[in-house]
Amino acid sequence: MSWLVGDHGPEPGPKGLASSPAEKRAAAHAIQDHIESQTRKAGDWADEETAAAVKAFGARDGDGWQTSAALRKAHETWGDQVKNLMDRLGAEQDSLGSSNTVLTGSDLAVGSRLRQVSALDRY
Template structure:
């Protein structure tokens, strides 16, 4: 970007204003919308892909997330015990760790709930579309009294 106040002569003798360099809006693009390219992901998925994604959540992501949360429980518990009061004196760190551990536990619980809802949504998407299509189809073509003529 080049700036110079209006009215001051530029190197070539004319006044300069503000010039903003062009930045493309998409990687490798010209800045103008166009047909989809390799930088635009394809959001279409098949029922089999949705089923596989739901299965991956169930078989891998949920158990791994739960294990990571349990590991943090064990390690944080050990640290809280190590910093706990002994003979009436303890570290403030112990109380802070307990608070952070509670927050961590809440976040793990929220993440597990989110994974469960995403898994359920992936499994019910096909049924939802089928039910919606059937409902719209029956609503659009109802029998008319004129059909008998």
């Protein structure tokens, strides 16, 4: 992790990093409301066109054309990649939503340990 020295001491990470609860919620909503739907739409865009091309070239496969099989395989790979990307977006959205809970819990745990009475306080 890089440390940037600012006017008030070191500041972790790059500028513009969304780290407040509101910014994390906004990022999670952007994934849910825009990025996932647009990614799904882009992933589905090629389906009809590719299916038509596979069918058109399939008629010629008997004549030695292997384009239909290659297109079918490429389209399967495309579908797998879109699924992986959608899964990753979902995981990122979940992480953004749960990070506030995890970080708040960690902060509270550290705070309670710091507030414990020291053995030196008894002297």
